[in-house]
Amino acid sequence: MVLFIEQLLNGVQLGIFLFLVSAGLTLIFGIMGIINLAHGSLFMVGAFVAATATTASGSFVVGLIAGVAAAGVTGLAMEYFILRHLYHRDHLDQVLATFGIILFANEMVTIIWGRTPLFFNAPDILNGSIELVPGIIYPVYRLFIIAVGIAVAALLYGVITRTRVGMLVRAGATDREMVGALGVNISVLFMALFGFGAMLAGLAGAMAGPLISVEAGMGESQLILSFVVVVIGGMGSLRGAFIGAMLVGIVDTMGRAFIPDLLKLFLPIAEADGLGAGLSSMSIYMLMALVLVIKPSGLFPASSGSH
């Protein structure tokens, strides 16, 4: 039971990362109709800059801010120089060009930071563990991540439901042409939204730094998981991204923790280990397949038009 709750929390914490990355992805697709493979690179930029800034300044907060800012700036540059020329191109062009950005970004990061993974620690105040309820001890830093993630989700929810920008975003996700008709300066809105999505990815990267090794290519595994999230949750929907991210985070973590043990109840240990590893790494894709069979446009589709 203790293990179960710990794993559940780990799942939620992975879900938070996935939510931060997929929120930007889904918003950007929802309003601009563009698929950006390089979104994972922004996660990576956030992590690298946060690592360097934390080490240099000795302050985790400075590192966090620097990581978010760097991802935001990188995102704006990406939008200005490349993506805005692709809005009216087909998805294949967008995929290839942003694939090119990934190759460039990963190599650039290797040039600047080298091939050795970076490690940096969370500040002392967040190190250590606390006893949540008697018998369940959980690392403070992971709780911090969950808290930040929920705060961001609440903020996003407020912005999307209560503000004019949020109204535009919602309208854009349902009917892209309409936003143009509302007399909004589209290119400014796009850039702002893009920068914002980039900052969310950067925040996830910066916070992930103390937990995973910071290395070139780290963004893409997040990106592909975020795709799974978006497919499950429904494209263009923040609520879908949040629930999808939680589902993926929890299923993945739980699967890895418990499937091999479950199999050992039925199978010899050697087979159970082999099969268990395979099955648990496939669990979220099975989940995605299931959603595709039941609801091909995701659990919370933003637009009813596409299928």
Next chain:
Amino acid sequence: MSNKRNTILLVLLGAILFTMPLLLDAIGQSFLLGSATRILIYAIAAMSLNLILGYGGMVSFGHAAFFGVGAYVTGILSFHMFEDTTIFGLAGTNSAAIAWLASIAISALMALIIGALSLRTTGVYFIMITLAFAQMIYFLFVSLQRYGGDDGFMMFDGRSRIAGLELGDDISFYFVCLAALAIFAMGFKTLVNSRFGQVLKGCHENEPRMRALGCPTYRYKLVAFVIAGAGAGFAGALQANLTEFVSPDYVHWTRSGDLLIMVILGGIGTVLGPFFGAAAFLMLEEFLPIIFKGLGLPLLQEHWRVVFGPMLILIVLFAKKGLYASLMDWGRRKND
């Protein structure tokens, strides 16, 4: 006439490919024969992707999965042959006839499953889902500890056996791959010109119209997806033979991207384009570092991808016609 030029190009290409081992020997670069063979193999894989991408309009970002499945099937059969053990109760084999056909069949089966799910969607969803499923196959292979997990495994039994041919000899193997490519290309051309090919093109240009004409498009797209998967699986079986090594790296998501680039670079929706694309891509990969070294740019020699990425973006933005079309148009004035 474009036909005449096409014929000249084909004859020239055939002559170069047919004499490649001699040519390389003459310039003292025989070690490049492996690279040349790799081009032939990837040309088959890129061609198979082009069937769904260029003709069917399905942007699959997971095509390397089928390539990998093909490689693993041939590799695993060889593994059990060498170990003299069984898999699912079946003995291993090193017979090309059995192993390669098994690669093709199982890749086709995987493509049937993945395609049946992915084709329930279109557009961006389709791209993301094919990528995700390919990643699933990747992790599946990584989890196969028996077959080396992350690191993959060597085929200690060597290349597959065909009666009367010594595939262990690099030149023989080159010619087997060349013949495979030639047969594949001819089959491909026949296919895209057939009624099936017309339906596929129709789905690409205007799928709602095809449905209104009475075409159950899902079925046709799925069959195309399966054929493409089988083709990539065949290429994978050849690749496993070439290197006598199989690893999850074949299915790494960037490999799927590479295949897409090959198709675009060479000329999407043309029969021969993907061959030129595969050749150009693999040669760039091989020679770009050497060129930068020659230019005295050691930083770029190591990090050639930092040039390759932007190059790709520029090609997408400005020169999407592809190499094949450029060759066909080269030196000709536009007068239409």
Next chain:
Amino acid sequence: MTDAPILIVENLSKSFGALKAVDGLNLTVQTGELHAIIGPNGAGKTTLVHQLSGQISPDSGSIRFQGLDITKMQEAKRPHLGLVRSFQITSIFPQSTVLENVAIAVQMQSGHSFRFIKNARADKSLSDPALSYLQQIGLESLANEPAHTLAHGQQRQLELAMALALKPKLLILDEPMAGMGADESAQMVSFLKSLKGTLSIVLIEHDMDVVFALSDQISVLVYGQVIATGIPDEIRNNPKVRTAYLGEEE
């Protein structure tokens, strides 16, 4: 000629959210007639066409074609029964040649296409009939041009040729003259006149002159319901129609 209706629509309804686009619609089309459907914008004409062709499925009600209930039948199966539509917004294969556009329709009409070997482009059994449909509609001189190079009116004609190549028993034409010039419209009207009697036609059209010139029967659609059906003179003089629809036009 049989007197049985070719199409019977009963109590058909379709809503989009709160909007009832089609609301308990009844319609009967007799075999061999040209039946026009008129109505103001937003009356549900296109929603009706989409349901007849199977592009969207109704919430309730039934559609019977030649006595067969096709309410839930897949879109792609309907053309094979002889129920064929054209699109309000021109829908062709822009990159293919004009001939290829019609040839693919001929191909669809001649059995399944899981045929992988024989060259379809050199297949006379496809191109000959395709060419004759192009001759019928007057586009044969443009047979080898890419379809996207055609003028708008010609593309509308091409679309009609594709529909005819499916050998329809009932042809649903969704504003075939939309966006055409006066000359092209007149040409299309006389062509449709020449088709009359060879097959049944449901014609969605705004232009009243065209409708009154061509139709055997007219149904008036308002707010998703048919408020009147009759021969042109009856419709012209129906007071309900005049207030609900024709009156607004003046």
